[in-house]
Amino acid sequence: MTGIFVPEPVVQVRNLGKVYGPFSDETISRTGSSFGSARDAVTGSIVAAWDISFDVQPGEALGIVGESGSGKSTVLRCIAGDVEATTGDIRLANVDEGKVNILDFDASRRRRLRIDQLSVVYQDPAEGLSLGITAGGNIADPLTAAGWRNYSAIRTRAKELLTRTEVPIDRIDDLVRTFSGGMRQRVQIARALANNPGVILLDEPTTGLDASVASGVLDLIRSLLEELNIAAIVVSHDFRVIEMLTERCLVMHHGRIVENTLTDQLLEDPQHPYSQKLIAAART
Amino acid sequence: MELSSSDTTLLKVQDLNKSFILHNIDGRTIQVLHDLRFSINAGEHVALAGTSGAGKSTLLRILFQTYSTSTGSILFKLASGEWVDLTHLTDSEIVAIRGREIGYVSQFLRAQPRRSVIDLVTRAGISRGLDNNDAREQAQMTLEKLHIGKPLWEVHTSVLSGGEKQRVNIAAGLISPPRLLLLDEPISALDPENRTLALELIQELTLNGVAVLAVFHDLDAIEQVSHRIIAMEKGRIVQEGPTNTLLPLLRKGYINS
Numbered sequence: 001m002t003g004i005f006v007p008e009p010v011v012q013v014r015n016l017g018k019v020y021g022p023f024s025d026e027t028i029s030r031t032g033s034s035f036g037s038a039r040d041a042v043t044g045s046i047v048a049a050w051d052i053s054f055d056v057q058p059g060e061a062l063g064i065v066g067e068s069g070s071g072k073s074t075v076l077r078c079i080a081g082d083v084e085a086t087t088g089d090i091r092l093a094n095v096d097e098g099k100v101n102i103l104d105f106d107a108s109r110r111r112r113l114r115i116d117q118l119s120v121v122y123q124d125p126a127e128g129l130s131l132g133i134t135a136g137g138n139i140a141d142p143l144t145a146a147g148w149r150n151y152s153a154i155r156t157r158a159k160e161l162l163t164r165t166e167v168p169i170d171r172i173d174d175l176v177r178t179f180s181g182g183m184r185q186r187v188q189i190a191r192a193l194a195n196n197p198g199v200i201l202l203d204e205p206t207t208g209l210d211a212s213v214a215s216g217v218l219d220l221i222r223s224l225l226e227e228l229n230i231a232a233i234v235v236s237h238d239f240r241v242i243e244m245l246t247e248r249c250l251v252m253h254h255g256r257i258v259e260n261t262l263t264d265q266l267l268e269d270p271q272h273p274y275s276q277k278l279i280a281a282a283r284t
Numbered sequence: 285m286e287l288s289s290s291d292t293t294l295l296k297v298q299d300l301n302k303s304f305i306l307h308n309i310d311g312r313t314i315q316v317l318h319d320l321r322f323s324i325n326a327g328e329h330v331a332l333a334g335t336s337g338a339g340k341s342t343l344l345r346i347l348f349q350t351y352s353t354s355t356g357s358i359l360f361k362l363a364s365g366e367w368v369d370l371t372h373l374t375d376s377e378i379v380a381i382r383g384r385e386i387g388y389v390s391q392f393l394r395a396q397p398r399r400s401v402i403d404l405v406t407r408a409g410i411s412r413g414l415d416n417n418d419a420r421e422q423a424q425m426t427l428e429k430l431h432i433g434k435p436l437w438e439v440h441t442s443v444l445s446g447g448e449k450q451r452v453n454i455a456a457g458l459i460s461p462p463r464l465l466l467l468d469e470p471i472s473a474l475d476p477e478n479r480t481l482a483l484e485l486i487q488e489l490t491l492n493g494v495a496v497l498a499v500f501h502d503l504d505a506i507e508q509v510s511h512r513i514i515a516m517e518k519g520r521i522v523q524e525g526p527t528n529t530l531l532p533l534l535r536k537g538y539i540n541s
Binding site: 002003004005006055057060215216218219222244247248260261262264265268269271272273276277280 | 304305306307308345349350351352362364366368373374375376377378379380381396397398399
């Protein structure tokens with residue numbers, strides 16, 4: 001231990017695992033990066049993620065990179081509660097002072113975390129928003145879930161969030177379906193921030209947006225993390241996204257973490273053979 | 285090349301080696317730095333000299349931990365007086381001391397495309413512990429010193445010229461400077477007049493107690509700002525001494541530069 005001040009983590013993930021199908025120690029030892037597959041050839045079980053541990057500090061974004069099928073979205077969805085983890089321990093500093101494993105919560109308590117503790121911004125806005133209702137309505141949703149009842153207070157908060165995420169206020173009563181991709185993503189971010197969550201999970205937040213719109217959204221996310229002191233976990237296969245948002249990141253391959261390092265060190269001096277391949281491919 | 289043990293020593297590099305293992309090119313290992321040993325004092329400006337490929341930039345990147353270390357230690361004295369070995373810190377500890385304790389200024393400005401000039405430099409100040417007002421004030425002062433006038437402050441950095449970008453980069457690197465500053469050819473794109481301004485700012489650093497380790501490709505800059513020269517060749521330190529002793533040798537080509 002040194003005297004260097006590192007803030008207490010907001011999220012602590014330990015030995016998180018997700019296996020589809022029956023499994024034993026043999027299944028685990030027959031899968032993973034060194035084995036070249038997440039699928040156990042004997043049982044057919046898929047070890048989508050295993051032995052995943054990390055911390056995230058307030059105001060910090062941690063990146064998770066890897067090719068499609070590496071397990072990065074599985075990790076995010078296990079934390080979000082969209083997917084039930086097979087094993088592991090996840091603690092949030094703001095939930096019972098980090099003394100409980102949220103994976104032990106029942107379904108309804110787990111869902112309640114999504115109102116004001118853990119927000120998710122999905123790649124596809126249709127997953128995080130109701131396209132058939134207005135921008136204001138989408139933001140009102142988590143607010144009413146958190147107990148807001150006063151219409152004008154909700155309206156004021158919605159306007160505040162839309163302003164913060166640079167969505168024109170005069171579009172507040174328009175259906176989200178009429179919004180462009182970049183604007184839908186901003187509304188999704190506004191909704192995610194509605195109840196000041198401690199943690200925000202970003203799953204390919206700018207994939208599918210054109211470059212200039214994407215950089216605007218990334219810039220917004222970066223500013224919000226700094227100003228609101230939120231912890232973020234960002235999953236992306238796009239190194240520009242990871243470089244712009246994160247200082248530290250994990251590389252996943254066949255369901256395992258193969259490298260856990262500083263983002264600039266990953267880009268400039270990757271250590272693991274798979275990381276080297278991934279970085280070389282991204283540069284060409 | 286014995287290590288100085290004076291109270292003002294800020295950085296001690298011991299037996300530092302760096303190899304890259306290229307797993308995807310038949311697993312070959314390339315050793316780029318060999319047994320480096322040197323130290324730097326607070327308020328001292330040390331210039332790294334040597335031909336390209338000598339390992340100067342590699343060394344700076346290792347000290348900033350953008351490259352990992354293969355073997356050896358990098359002892360650094362924190363503001364608190366505590367000595368730490370940078371090669372043993374956690375990633376979060378490195379993130380915490382970057383900017384505040386150790387800074388790195390490269391040749392190129394790397395910024396979010398939509399950041400304005402003043403915002404970029406102000407944020408750099410805030411990240412080093414200044415409050416918002418002080419950061420903005422110092423950002424303005426630093427930019428003015430580098431002749432980046434008011435009309436450019438609200439402009440996005442992406443539209444600046446090469447020389448303007450480099451001066452903004454220097455401003456962001458030098459505002460409320462960290463205790464050890466690593467400079468990797470920070471003035472390579474500047475015209476003579478702006479080069480002089482930048483060098484003046486760099487000179488001020490050491491007067492304020494900052495330790496500087498710098499790579500400049502022109503010898504006049506080295507002569508103007510450095511106290512000591514470490515000459516490198518093929519990843520090794522080949523000579524080390526006061527600038528006024530070593531510079532004439534560099535100029536005559538007795539040591540490669």
